[in-house]
Amino acid sequence: MAIPSIDISSADNYPKPDGIKFGYGTAGFRYNANILSSTVFRVGVLAALRSRYLGGKVIGVMITASHNPPPDNGAKIVDPAGDMLEEAWETYATDLANAATSQDLADRVNELIKNLNIDISTPANVIYARDSRESGPALVKALEAGLKAAHDAKSTDYGLLTTPQLHYLVKSLNTLKSANSYGVPTEEGYYKKLANAYKKVLSGSEPYSITIDAANGIGAPKVSELVKHLEGTIDMTLINGKYEDPSLLNSSCGADYVKTNQRLPGGLDADVPKLKLFCSFDGDADRIVFFYIDEDGKFRLLDGDKIATLAASFLKDLVQETNSGLNIGVVQTAYANGSSTEYLESVLKVPVVCTPTGVKHLHHAAQQFDIGVYFEANGHGTVLFHPDAVAKLQTFQVSSPAQKAAIDTLLALSDLVNQTVGDALSDLLLVLAILTIKRWNPADWNQSYTDLPNRLLKAEVRDRTMFKVTNAERTLVEPPLLQSQIDNLVQKYSQGRSFVRASGTENVVRIYAEAVTQTLADELGVKVSHLLEAYK
Ligand code: 16G
Ligand code: ZN
Numbered sequence: 001m002a003i004p005s006i007d008i009s010s011a012d013n014y015p016k017p018d019g020i021k022f023g024y025g026t027a028g029f030r031y032n033a034n035i036l037s038s039t040v041f042r043v044g045v046l047a048a049l050r051s052r053y054l055g056g057k058v059i060g061v062m063i064t065a066s067h068n069p070p071p072d073n074g075a076k077i078v079d080p081a082g083d084m085l086e087e088a089w090e091t092y093a094t095d096l097a098n099a100a101t102s103q104d105l106a107d108r109v110n111e112l113i114k115n116l117n118i119d120i121s122t123p124a125n126v127i128y129a130r131d132s133r134e135s136g137p138a139l140v141k142a143l144e145a146g147l148k149a150a151h152d153a154k155s156t157d158y159g160l161l162t163t164p165q166l167h168y169l170v171k172s173l174n175t176l177k178s179a180n181s182y183g184v185p186t187e188e189g190y191y192k193k194l195a196n197a198y199k200k201v202l203s204g205s206e207p208y209s210i211t212i213d214a215a216n217g218i219g220a221p222k223v224s225e226l227v228k229h230l231e232g233t234i235d236m237t238l239i240n241g242k243y244e245d246p247s248l249l250n251s252s253c254g255a256d257y258v259k260t261n262q263r264l265p266g267g268l269d270a271d272v273p274k275l276k277l278f279c280s281f282d283g284d285a286d287r288i289v290f291f292y293i294d295e296d297g298k299f300r301l302l303d304g305d306k307i308a309t310l311a312a313s314f315l316k317d318l319v320q321e322t323n324s325g326l327n328i329g330v331v332q333t334a335y336a337n338g339s340s341t342e343y344l345e346s347v348l349k350v351p352v353v354c355t356p357t358g359v360k361h362l363h364h365a366a367q368q369f370d371i372g373v374y375f376e377a378n379g380h381g382t383v384l385f386h387p388d389a390v391a392k393l394q395t396f397q398v399s400s401p402a403q404k405a406a407i408d409t410l411l412a413l414s415d416l417v418n419q420t421v422g423d424a425l426s427d428l429l430l431v432l433a434i435l436t437i438k439r440w441n442p443a444d445w446n447q448s449y450t451d452l453p454n455r456l457l458k459a460e461v462r463d464r465t466m467f468k469v470t471n472a473e474r475t476l477v478e479p480p481l482l483q484s485q486i487d488n489l490v491q492k493y494s495q496g497r498s499f500v501r502a503s504g505t506e507n508v509v510r511i512y513a514e515a516v517t518q519t520l521a522d523e524l525g526v527k528v529s530h531l532l533e534a535y536k
Contacts, residue, residue, distance in 0.1 A: 005109040005120065006045055007149040011102035014041035014142055022097035024090040026358035026504045028076025029097065030065050033135030036073055037142040042096040043075045044126070044146020045109060048153035050089060051124035053116055054080060060170040062163050063130035063139050067215070067256035067282040070249045073135045075143070076163075082171030082182070082420030084360040109150075124153035127169060129161035131284045132218045134246040136160075158187070162222050162285035164423030165190055171420050180387060182419070187225075194426055195229035197416035201409055201433045202233060208432045209235040211278045213265045215254025216242045219285030219424055226425055234432055239267040255282040255289045255379050255424075260456075263299055264291070277435070277442045281424040282379075288424035289379040290431065292442035300446055304375035305340035307431060308332065309448055311383055312350050312373045314434045315413075319371065321406035324396055326389050331365040331374035333357050334474045334499055335456075338514050343449040354472040358504065359422060380422045383430070385414035452495060453518035455525035457511040459532040464502035464509050466535070473501045482531060489527050493520050498528050509535075 016038040022029060029039050043061055051059040060078030068074070077085040077093070085093070092112055099105035113120060126147055130136035140157065147153040158169065165187060172185035183193045214220035220241035227236050240253040250256065253265035258280045264272065265280055272293050279290045290302035312330050319326050329351045330344050336354075344350045353368075355361040359380050366372025370389035375381030393411055398404040416433065418426040435445060461467070468478040476483040482500070490496040494516040502509050509532060513525035 005113055005150070006106055008102040008106050010145050010149045011041065011105055013145065014038045015102075016098070016100060022094065024085075024093035024097070026360070027066060028062075028074050028085075029093070030068060030072060030074035030505065032071055033065075033073035033133070033139065034071075036075070036135070036139060039097045040075050040139045040142040041146035041149070042099070042105065043077065043093065044143040044148075044153075045105075045150045046089070046093050046096055047077055047126045048124040048147055048150035049109070049112060049118055050077065050079075050085075051126055051153065052120060052122040053118045056123050056125055058125045058127060058170055058173040060166050061126060061128040061143060062161075062166045062284070063128065063133075063136055063143065064163055064284040065131075065133065066163070066284050066286070067250050067254060070133060070246050070251070071135075073133050073139055075139070078167050078170045080170065080174045082167040082174075083363060084421070087360070120151055124150065125155075126153050127156045127158055127166070127173065129158040129166045131163070132160060132243040132246055132249060160218055160221075161187065162218050162423070162425065164286050164418050164421050164426065165222065167420035167423075168418060191226050191229040193415055194226060194429060195231075197412045198230060198429045198433060199233055200412040201416060202436055205233075205436045207233055207235040208436045209237075209276070210428075210432065211237040211239060211268075211276070212428070213240045213253050213258070213267065213278065213280040214238060214243070214285075215250050215257075215281050215283050216240045216245065216248035217250065217254070217281065217283040217285065218243055219281035222285065223281075223425055223428070234429075240265060250283050253280065255280040255287045258291060259289050259301065259303060259378055262301055264293075275441050275443055279424075279428060279431075285424040286422050287379040288427050290442065292446075294443060294446075300442070302442065302446060304377045304379045304381050305332070305337050305451075306445065306448075307379070307427065308336075308373050308375040308381065309340055309343055309348070310434055310445055311430060312344060313348050313448070314438070315371055315373065315383070315410075316348060316350060318406045318410050322393070322396070322403055322410065324392060324407070326370035326392070327351075328371045328373065329353060329366070329369035331355055331362045331372060333362065333376055334472060334501075335377045335512060337377065337451045337454065338495065338497055339449045339452045347449075354474070356469075356473050357501070363421070375422075379424075382419070382422045382427065383413070383417045384419060385410075385417075390414050452514045452516070453521040454512065454514040455518075455521045457513075457525045457529050458503070458506070458508040459511060459529050460507070461509050461532060461535040463535075464507060467500065467502040467509055469501050474499045476500055479535065485531050486528055489524060489531075493524050496520070496524055498524055500528065500532070
């Protein structure tokens, strides 16, 4: 008789709610926490299978709903290299989550084992952590039950972490004792790696002063810990740091609030000093945006596009000094402001690739360069240093002190910047390092290019799956004719650009419009959204 793949009796404790179809989307599963326990149990089962399928490599599971409101939660699986779950397995995750009964679940699991030829006697190894949400501990119990039901997978609970810290641990554990070991696989190891790299890049500089809005999330205690390791090399003030009160999470604060509303987060004094740098994390600290008040008292956002251009221009200069011939590219999505793309291509002369929305797409495209900078406008992103490029720099024959200094800085940056996923803490240090070296205040940073006015709208439609896109989401192929109607509108606007795509996280279609003035961008956006009324 075949060995039963999972212990059905414990699956019975986590029945799937009726009438809901779960989907593993760009950011894993994300729903109201009340309906999530069956799904998280099954994530445990799948993570154990994934680990066995990969010969016992360490797989991560993060319990978080990022910038969503406090009642939500979610789960995402981290692959051995610290990147996102392989796409084919997203389908398996969705399939298991939707099994109606425990028996149905066991059948689907058996089928997977058979189809993928998984040896279930291979020991599985899964690590997990959660953000600061109230529902976290109960969902961790469901996850542990799923891991146990899947033939007692070996597992380690890392408690409260930011999402990128868990990614770091997964990669570090899987590269332990190898020639290219990523880091010491502990939370302490993470802080030390970042702090040492920062100190190397910035020896002897004055500490840069910044106020951090931590969205009342897990980023608050973690950035405070990081700052301790930085030993006075940054001058940080923390606001919205009440992570112990989960009802405050992302409430009128955090990266999503600041980016969407283009305004200061709550929790600041009325009198905000001008030209002082601020930043906001999201709820699990994998996303960051910066901002400041300019000399005229106006709020100015420095979003993912501004981070990408700052990093690309700095890295390009450094690479030139090394004379190493390494190439640099930038990866953006259709939401990147047209001015940023223009600046990268025409002024910096850096190649730009556009991919569909979602970190995994940008990440894969960035891996094609020696140094790949990727950022979504919303502040998700990082800089990837290709392992061959790092090896080349490490063994490079230097001929001048300037060249050596540039190589040392690049190598330190490859340690400073999280190589697994966008990381608010690591991106924060990257930006501060560049601003310190350039002696720039936020206005100096902002003046590289001026954003084109833009407008983001959403529309409810009867079925968002009918909106099919191509060309990295910039062109609709279905419904027929809609794209040519949009094109007809766009050509009437100076510097006009607009596209429509179905959201991956909400039941809506998003409309983006850009034009030479705010009035025109608004008008174009509204006109395009009128076109969508036919699909209500
Ligand atoms: C998810 C993605 C984020 C993307 C957003 C788009 C990850 C980790 N997160 O949150 O990168 O910007 O979805 O949302 O990939 P939308 O599909 O609703 O526009
Ligand atoms: Zn996040």
